[in-house]
Amino acid sequence: MGADNKSNGDCNKGKKRKHRYLPHNRPVKKGSYPLHPGVQGFFITCDGGRERQATNEAINLLDTFYEELVHGENSVAKTIKPSKPLNKITKFSDSESSSSDDESQDNAQHENEADEGEKTTAKKQCLETDASKCEKVDCDKTEEKPVDKLIEIEGKPIDKLIEAELEELGNRNKRHFVSLDSGCNGVVFIQMHKRAGDPGPTEIVQHMMRSAASTRKHMSRFILRVLPVEVTCYASEEEISKAIKPLISQYFPTEATTPQKFAVLYEARANTGIERMPIINSVAKSVPEPHKVDLNNPDKTIIVQIAKTICLVGVVESYKELAKYNLRQLTSPKA
Template sequence: MAAENKANNASNDPKKRKRCYLPHNKPVRKKGPSPIRPGVQGFFITCDGGREFQAAQEAINVIDSFFEELINGKESSSKVAVTLEKPINKKIKFTYSDSDEEENDDDNDEEEDKKSVAPPEDSGNNGSSVEKISDHADKAVQADEVGPGNGGSKDADKEPTEVKSKENEEPPEKKQCSDVKSSESGNTGVATTELSVDKLIEAELKELGDKTKRRFSKLDTGCNGVVFILMRRRDGDPSPTDIVQHIMESAASTKKHMSRFLLRVLPVELSCYTSDEEISRAIKPLVEQHFPADAETPIKFAVQYDARANTGIERMKVIDAIAKSVPSCHKVDLKNPEKTIIAQVVKTVCMISVVDKYKELAKYNLRELTS
């Protein structure tokens, strides 16, 4: 009896979890960010252990703000030039002042008509003034009768065309209504009106919700204290090295605290598998960009290597593979290098980049630069 009561109580308990069985021969979907893989660009970031989630959110905000600064800095000169061309003083018209302006215009027109029609004040010359007015009227009638081909004046030719154009034009309110109606009818030949603000906001929210369209997103490294931010680079965007260089220089100059959990922020220009052949093949375009073979003055460089969650590859093999790919005209200087080649190995992925002023900027450590 006791066993039956326990079984009944267990079946009636709503808090007890139901048994779940895995599907046969099907992979289990893992929740969270996708793992890091070769062929990606972005930012390799170290942080305090156990604070990876907070550091990832903070890193995205910091990188995005400095990315916008770089973009706006490039476009600032063109914006200033455009604004200077426009006049500074502008005439502002209000809807409630239209009636007042119309009344003032009518009064001015009436005064001008009176001045033009009124005879001169001299009472003695009334006859001569009447004759002059009649002569002017006769000349105006003759000018009207003469056509454009008979040597008529330009003003007489322009007046009828201007009147026709004014009659054909519609008032602004009618034009707006016709545009709205044409857009609602859905005719393909008519240009559609601009989207409203609500629709633009909805489109932007959809783009932010789609993870594949985000410019910066997080990838899972599988290591404690390490965060990787993926950058989907578009045409005209600055490289990760430019963004990190801008962050470090501003931090060194202002000494302003930018983050709470971030330590080192390193750019990643390329990534590949950790093997001698893969590294020497993938690093060729990066070496050609930073270390040209026909350089007049040799460039001093050094290789900085770190590995995490990987004990199967030797340290010197990776360093030799990177150093041999650099042309022989350039020299190795470990004390005062002009450029530093950074190689970060996480599991089976090697991430490589070339940076300037590595030691001068505290090895790209934000906390040391701002402290």
């Protein structure tokens, strides 16, 4: 018996444990919201392993540039100023002010003290005499009655606005920008719930890139490229040809007075089953005349990104001039 147990133990030692291989060497998140067809948003590349930080940065950036487009670039919240200025005079021992300034400050202080003395005497007279005699004296009110009215913004009580904001934050469908799991390392997708009259993903991204190119202001640590996505569908030639028809008619109308030069950019991640050239040719053929292909100097670039089984399509302007929409390159100091 002892020999048999020993032999079994030796056999178990010789066996190797099976390793569990997880995507990107990380555990799979349960309950995550995957990228799916029929959404609009932003395709964002970042440093590998920094997807969570890049997601937070991207949502903050998109909120900022969305507000600039809607409310204007110079929209700044008004600061509340105190109703009564402070009359305190602060003197420093090391100050080199002239004697005339000191005398004027002393005179102003004496005048304030005199005014306060007159007010206190008037108050004492009001307390000692009858109410009928005090009507002619100008007495200051020492206590103010509390205001019972609720503070209102745009005709709505502030507490109702706070409740609505909290409810909106708790519901993903009501948030303006939410993240979806792309399933690819170094890729972040931010979905945009577009409302009527709001600027689209293309307008927001182009405003962001032009602002970055003009100011050269550092905006993020982890984000690389930010590309607008206006069409998402399954990654097949037939599905892509059907899904991009409204997009092509919007940016490349048949009855255009000035023909547009365009190029097609194709990139694929975590998908080796789809061929590159058939997709590029089908997208290029869907653009009607008089628009023509120009790979060197295009007016517009049709960007086709494939992430696993999902295809994402968007149209941008000045793609090469704006450093291929790379925020890090646009905001880096020039050599």
